[in-house]
Amino acid sequence: MKKIELLAPAGSMESLYAAVQNGADAIYVGGTKFSARAYASNFDEENMIEAVEYCHLYDVKIYVTANILIKENEISEAMDYIKFLYEIGVDALIIQDTGLAELIKRNFPDFEIHASTQMTVHNPEGALLLKKLGFSRIVLSRELSLNEIEYISKNLGVETEIFTHGALCISYSGQCLMSSLIGGRSGNRGKCAQPCRLPYTLINRDIMKEKKGYILSPKDICTLENIKEIIESGTSSLKIEGRMKRPEYVAGVVSAYRKAIDEFYGSKQLKSSMKNFNVNKEKKKLLQLFNREGFSSAYLFGNIGKNMMAYNFPKNTGVKIGEVNKDLALKLEENLSVKDGIRFGNDGFVVSKIIKDCENVDEAYVGDEVKLKPTKYKIGDILYKTSDIKLLENLSKTYSNIYERKNGLNLIVKFNVGEPLTLRTYYKDKDFEVIGEVVQKALKKPLDKEKIIKNLNKTGDTAFQFINIDFESFEEGFLPVSLVNSMRRKLLQKIVEYIINKDKRSMQKGLNLNLSSKKEKRDKIDNPxxxxxxxxxxxxxxxxxxxxxxxxxxxxxxxxxxxxxxxxxxxxxxxxxxxxxxxxxxxxxxxxxxxxxxxxxxxxxxxxxxxxxxxxxxxxxxxxxxxxxxxxxxxxxxxxxxxxxxxxxxxxxxxxxxxxxxxxxxxxxTELMISEHCPIGSMFGNKTNNNICSRECENGNYVLKDRIGEEFPLKMDKYCRSHIYNSSxxxxxxxxxxxxxxxxxxxxxxxxxxxxxxxxxxxxxxxxxxxxxxxxxxxxxxxxxxxx
Known part of the structure; x- marks a missing residue:
């Protein structure tokens, strides 16, 4: 069984380090241009080169998102950028624009391209079409069930990628024009203003019945408990959303899913190394890092009712720590530390003091009754911990040493008097050898094996370590320790240079931006x-x-x-x-x-x-x-x-x-959104079973009213999908x-x-x-x- 890929987001170099050090198999990043997360830090050309080289040191693939729509006057610049990515050895491009796809396959036929979820591939025929047209992988729409994913991945043999954790759009990606038409910030150009996270009123105009809330705001996806079923679906890659998130978030989410994936393969192979994996503990960590009224499994198992929505609060909800009593104190339901972030309602603060038994303490624990400073809350407020300083500090440590994770090497050493010191290893189907100074006869104290091994093992500032050091031959002799260290550095540098250069490519000819013959000019446009x-x-x-x-x-x-x-x-x-x-x-x-x-x-x-x-x-x-x-x-x-x-x-x-x-x-x-989620049924429909359609959409004329009074018609198609249209x-x-x-x-x-x-x-x-x-x-x- 080919092991599934864990694909992590990186909006900055720190997030990239966090992802690699916590076990990601591949990283997706955006450049400073043509990326669908225009407000992430993103990578300039210098950082992009560094990112590619760093990832490849760990045999981690790096995919670059060029997944926005490209204007006519940007084509030349975009293709120059693609050429740069091609030459520095980027493993694949994630794209939305079909014009870009046309030009990439023409100019860089060996450059792997992945169809972004913005291309809205959601049925087998669409997946097959793009495969035939040169896409190596399809990032499927988030709205697919596991059965649909399995059919496309296994039965059709299409390489697929699916989102398994992070934010969920309520509209099919690539089909949303709401931010663009009402705010001028286009999601298709990487600048979505997230109008789905704003409050709306759903109104039945026929009977003037209404419901208010964050009606278009879904919970984040979390599939940690469903890793077995997802892997068995045949998909090739599990994608974590979050290029806008902080590095600690990336570290925490990647480490949790790494453990879950390894536990699956470990149990399949009857290994016990991951037997201590605790899914509930890991999920609790993920909730603390970020959640919107909890998590959902999105559409994977068909539960598309109100359980997948965050109707009351569209931002990070946090984890409940207690309710404020009449003494302005609370009994803790979670551990708490000074500098933790707290939310109550729409307000929040950072804990500056914890008062327990009339004394200031740095930490308090479940069951303790405490008061907090600043005391911005009031009696009856429910407090949530939105930021856990100890958790963030621990996660930060996992990537503070960017070479904590090591590639293991077996080293063969020849140390004979009268012969040059020789170091030899084998890595990635290639032999590496360095030959140094001649070993001298020891006049006083010879250089013993233990001393040689100790200095050869000083690989802390590299991505490698020697898991075995064997001596092909050894005679007591002498070399300065500095020469042994120099030999170690030269050997490892040889490997590094090989790794960072082997995937680089060059384009010998100029870019071909030609088009077919133009269409015939038409003068009459009166027949619409x-x-x-x-x-x-x-x-x-x-x-x-x-x-x-x-x-x-x-x-x-x-x-x-x-x-x-x-x-x-x-x-x-x-x-x-x-x-x-x-x-x-x-x-x-x-x-x-x-x-x-x-x-x-x-x-x-x-x-x-x-x-x-x-x-x-x-x-x-x-x-x-x-x-x-x-x-x-x-x-x-x-x-x-x-x-x-x-x-x-x-x-x-x-x-x-x-x-x-x-x-x-x-x-x-204009159709602003199309969604599998039905706000009408969810807000006005059956209250006991989310999956039974109450056909409320047939009982009135519905609109969504925003904060400034604009009303957006809400219509249903014959297959129970909701369509939101522009108010004008x-x-x-x-x-x-x-x-x-x-x-x-x-x-x-x-x-x-x-x-x-x-x-x-x-x-x-x-x-x-x-x-x-x-x-x-x-x-x-x-x-x-x-x-x-």
Whole structure:
């Protein structure tokens, strides 16, 4: 059995040391550019070289995240950066942008690329498509169950990676535009503002029933108790989330999972070295390091109800230490030290004094009754320990010596009078030997074996140690101890130089950034593609004799029989997420192939299944950000909806080199999130069983209201996934003359919750190419501003 990889995050050199010294098999880091954690410390080029060399000394792989969407004017710089990473020996790249994938496989065919979870691979067909297109590994969406992971990993033979600990996004990664559209900070560009961690009110507008809380804030994942099942699923890598976390967190989480993994393999091999592993003790440590109202196992076992949510507090909850009594004291439920961090409600403080039996103490223990200074809390408050100074200090010690962990070597020594001192070892399929000064006849005190061994073992400032030192031959003689030490250093330096140089590569030719032939220029964009969900919308649209209509067939509100739609070109629009229902959706499409012109979709699995059978219009969640993404999809997609995160200038830059026809959305409420979690059922549904659907979504019209009063429509599809839409529809109809100059091929209008009259109003505005009504309920999205 190939041993599973433990993959750890590192947002700084200290975190990287912590991960390696605590047993990580691989590390993922981000550079100062093109990384999806723009606010981590990250690695400049000098640190990146140091990181690669350090990791490789320990046979630890290093993966670099270049997992943001790349703008047209950034392509050249991005590829220069990829070239740098290639040449210094980075083991693999984790990427999201398909244009970058196109260029990497063209210019660096032996550079391993991993599909980021931002690519939203969540079904077998999508995984197979990316494998065929050159991705060595797929980082699967966090929403998959163990059964789904096992099928893709074992049955299909796809190398997969899954998240096993850390923060969980409520939206499918790569499908979230909430931070981007409402705050201008794009998650697809590494700058998510985490609007999911803010408070919302869920309102049923039909009956004015509401619930408040951190409705979109999930608990962190912890799978320490499920390591056996996860390893047996066949996945290749267990990924810990946390590039924004402190080094002590990385050290603690990595060490816990290292023990759990080793315990699994140890028990399989009937070894007893890990018999003292205590999962409850380790989990308690993890809770103390960081938790949001505890942990969940996310979607691995299907428990996707309220148990996975942190409705009351979206930050580090801490561990309960007691409730304040009438004397402003508390009986401790956990040990406590001066300098520990304390939380009560939304406030907190650092303990400066612990008073026990009227005396100041540095530490107090479970069962002790104490008062704390500063006394910011009041009677009845529940106190939580959010930071344990002793735990952090102990974890810091695990990597304070960055060479505490050692690679074992067997050393052969020749020490004969009249012959040069020779040291020889074997490491990584290679012999290493150094030959030193001639051993002299001892005039006084000879250099004995023990003294030689003692000095050869002084390897503390290196990543190596000699576990066995054998003398091939030995005669009593003399050499200065300084020469023995020098020989040891030279031998180890030879090994170090071999390790840090063996993975370096050079690129002999220049970068190839060429594109295929450009598409033919189109002058007429008056015939739009119109997306409809309801019969009322369809009725309004057909009054304008629209030639291209797509029906959003799989939304719960859709009441349209597509066999009754009359237009020149009819399309079926799919959701971006299609999991267990994949074959059912495919069957519906197959049954209607004779009625339709094609499919509007961003689902990679659907694209793979139908690209040879019908016309494919790529939806905007394909995240087309540059012309090289169009090159990537040119044999799979007939027309592509470009990203909604590009501004006018960036659209123009893309369109000048577009190799397939492109489509721009000029009207519609943007889908901000799509989630497996159902806030309606969780907040208003069955209170005794999280996994029984109460169908509350069918009993009203739901919105999420934020802190400033904006209301975001919340809709369900026919497979019980929730879709959150922007409160304001994009409306670029007044910008029609500007759009004409961009060389766009087609325009698109999306109708989601508009009634008949609203739809007529927009259709008429489009026909007249102007909008003269109240514009306050609309937005131009990123057409003017774009994202950083």
């Amino acid at each position: 593609l119109v997306i409809v969900t309801t019969k009322d919308q369809l009725k309004a649209v057909q009054e304008y004799q629209i030639e291209n209509i797509a029906v959003e067939l799989f939304m719960k509100e859709c009441d349209i029989d597509i066999t009754e739609v009359r237009c020149k070109n009819l399309y079926i629009k799919t959701a971006s997420i299609i999991k267990n229902e994949f074959e059912s959706v495919c069957n519906i499409i197959e049954e209607n192939l004779s009625h339709i012109k094609g499919i509007v979709t961003c689902n990679l699995g659907i694209i793979k299944r139908f690209k040879e059978k019908t016309k494919i219009i790529g939806d905007y969640k394909l995240n087309i950000f540059n012309s090289y993404s169009l090159e990537f999809y040119k044999d799979m997609v007939d027309t592509a909806s470009i990203s909604l995160e590009l501004n006018k200038k960036e659209i123009s830059n893309l369109m000048r080199k577009a190799v397939i026809p492109c489509l721009l959305i000029v009207y519609g409420k 529809a994009i409306n670029l109809i007044p910008n029609f003359e500007e759009i004409k100059k961009l060389n766009i091929d087609f325009l698109r209008l999306d109708f989601t919750d508009e009634n008949y009259e609203d739809t007529l109003k927009i259709m008429n505005a489009f026909k007249e190419k102007k909008y003269e009504g109240d514009f306050t309920k609309y937005t131009r999205g990123h057409f003017k501003r774009g994202v950083e």
